[in-house]
Amino acid sequence: MTPHDSTLDPEDWSEVRRLGHELLDDLIDQLSTVGEGRAWTPVPPEVRARLEQPAASFPTDLPTVLDELRRDILPYATGNTHPRWFGWVHGTGTVEGALAELVAGFMNCNVGGRDHAAVHVERQVIRWLADLFGFPADSSGLLVSGTSVATIIGLAVARESAAPGEIRRGGVAAAPAPLVAYASDGAHVSVRKALELLGLGGDSLRRVPANPHALEKMIATDREAGLHPFCVVGTAGSVTTGAIDDLGALADICSRHGLWFHVDAAFGGALILSERLRPRLAGIERADSLAFDLHKWMHVPYDAGCVLVRDAELHRSTFSADRNYLSRFERGAGAGHPWFTDFGPELSRGFRALKVWVTLRTHGLDRLGAMVEKNCEQATWLAGRIKDSESFHLAAPTSLNIVCFQAEVPAGSRIDSDDLNREIVMRIQERGIAVPSSAEIDGRLCIRVAITNHRTRREDLKIFLAAIEEIRREIVEGSA
């Protein structure tokens, strides 16, 4: 072999094969017993130090790199594959989804466009999701990294709808008047971040009480003040408590006043999978754009979200660009108009669709929906135990899968409630028993358990309850 014929391929494929099989065995060993281990483990200082070493100019053999990976990375995962991870809103993933990532890694597809199977898989997955949410057959969509990007895309199309063509060329200055959008108090910070990125500014977001009349009044007042209301963002599952806006009422208002209706259903969208819970989302099928995650309550491995847009042509014309070197042919590898690049900001895109496809194919919609129902029932059960407890009390009603509660501060104790609850959260995490997170409700810190975890069993909740009981007692007694 002459030097100009060297490649990055291994000299010995059989050695790579052997190492790959070993690795796969280790990963399956670990995942199949994940509940027996710790829910979270802090990264030790010596590991952190090793992960600060500079890059090497020379190659390192694969066995060595895999040993480093086993030693420094595998034991210190986020924790969300564990049955007692209840923190933030994290999905659990599945072994089937992980195998799909293996395939995607080997295929190495660029799903920006062109004509190959990955494009058809993504189109199919988007159709599945559009059908699931009752979107029309000619609606469009795109898989993205998550709801934050999905919301950026949805609101970009909404912004364009205020003056189609003009805004792409002239920017927000080309809008008929300063644009304003509306969202309820429970709206996620990503909505404000999207408006900031889009150049509308965070102040263009009006927070309204979850009250249709208040919203209509605000729209009228803003119009009289010379502003241009263009969009209402509905929330299906607020992060703190899981509250769902009255989507039907919001759709009515948008329809009446000619406003774009965007729905942020980051994790709440998964209710659509359950026949019993689906009615809570009534009106979602009337959204102009819909953003939701697949890596949360639908358990596709990170990262995967989706945006759906009712008006495919406006969606396309918001993002599509003529590209010199991307001139498209009728035949060959460059065919397949329109491309996904015509529907979003990304030109190169990975084969995210495969893990969605494999997850939905293997488990089917109903089984995924059953897990959503299970988690809501678990939250109800847990809330009941908290309610009956003498050591804890609920901080908010539990209507979905989220339980927010606080430890009782004993009468006469000098301990601060926020400090007590914060310390409980930190200790139970540090001990690797479970991972709740926290939230602020009415200005006070509470312990927050969000169950978007298909691996959680009743037994896990009992272990959790026993642990917080014990840790509270320790802290209270320690401060006495």
Place this chain on the structure above:
Amino acid sequence: MTPHDSTLDPEDWSEVRRLGHELLDDLIDQLSTVGEGRAWTPVPPEVRARLEQPAASFPTDLPTVLDELRRDILPYATGNTHPRWFGWVHGTGTVEGALAELVAGFMNCNVGGRDHAAVHVERQVIRWLADLFGFPADSSGLLVSGTSVATIIGLAVARESAAPGEIRRGGVAAAPAPLVAYASDGAHVSVRKALELLGLGGDSLRRVPANPHALEKMIATDREAGLHPFCVVGTAGSVTTGAIDDLGALADICSRHGLWFHVDAAFGGALILSERLRPRLAGIERADSLAFDLHKWMHVPYDAGCVLVRDAELHRSTFSADRNYLSRFERGAGAGHPWFTDFGPELSRGFRALKVWVTLRTHGLDRLGAMVEKNCEQATWLAGRIKDSESFHLAAPTSLNIVCFQAEVPAGSRIDSDDLNREIVMRIQERGIAVPSSAEIDGRLCIRVAITNHRTRREDLKIFLAAIEEIRREIVEGSA
């Protein structure tokens, strides 16, 4: 097991293990022999039809799903793992990167933030890349899906620099005057798309000839006209020909006029890996923000790109948000301030860093650089053969890894040059021999070979040359 204890885990892990090993073997078989097969295969109508079936509500067993995957998806990949893929600008990937995706799929980390190994791996990878490009130790960065998103982030920080704090709150209307940016004619369409998304409008992008004096004059004229020049975008590797702006001269101008200097080094950034080619990027270390891809000439599997920002604090303050439920603790799973969510629009983020880490660890910087040099030498060799050919001629000089050329139209032939060249591209793709793409230079279509392929050998270029020679003859004779 009671119904409320059911999960999405397999009942029989040993069966999944067996299927996983089979799958891995098939994938390694396919990748290790990829050059023996077709470079691209159109998706047959019956496969497309199957990929249009609606979603099933019921589960499908994994063996069936994997058989579907083997039948309908694996044989119809994009094609860029093949040694004779020369289309657009696609990276080749590596088996080590693919194994990293397997691990990331199993770990299922959310790398938005918190305290776990994936966060430290991403920080390490960003430091490696910042060091590589000569960025200061206190610069910041983020892994993203590719240069398009990296450019959006870079230009968002640039926009914020025009009126820090004001623009986040008030939008582009809060800028001191209408913002304008500058880029050379070779700038990629993603720059315009970024300005559109950011609400500045596509017209805010001024195209300037690659001439520092013309740029300075334009800045002065725009200022006199009441506009606010805020940013110059330099291109390191234009898509059509691989041209590189004089980055040092652009940095001088930005420094002199107080403008933000953003560099789009989507694939050209990889030159930094080669001691010999690195000088062409002189000045890149002076960029305020730098966007480049890892999935192109650095062969990390799709998708992976990076943005680096010199002013970490401005970067953070452009994107960081207070989040109620994300209140951060000093200890436990939620520690580790700042989070990656503070530096970009995404709140949930996959473990993209692992495939970058494994690629850079196993191959090392120099070997990756050797592949870049090899591809440039291959392009020079190919350009020499085209130049010597009687059937083809170069359409542009070859200065890097891209060869643009056209087939000669025989004297007296009625065939149109664009039609001839388009047909050659389509036929060589359809036959699965090789995948060049096309470009338009001076209004005429040419065949474009971009070699960002570590798997390409001299023999592949010879096969390509023989095929285009033969196809040209067929078409010319067929039209006579």
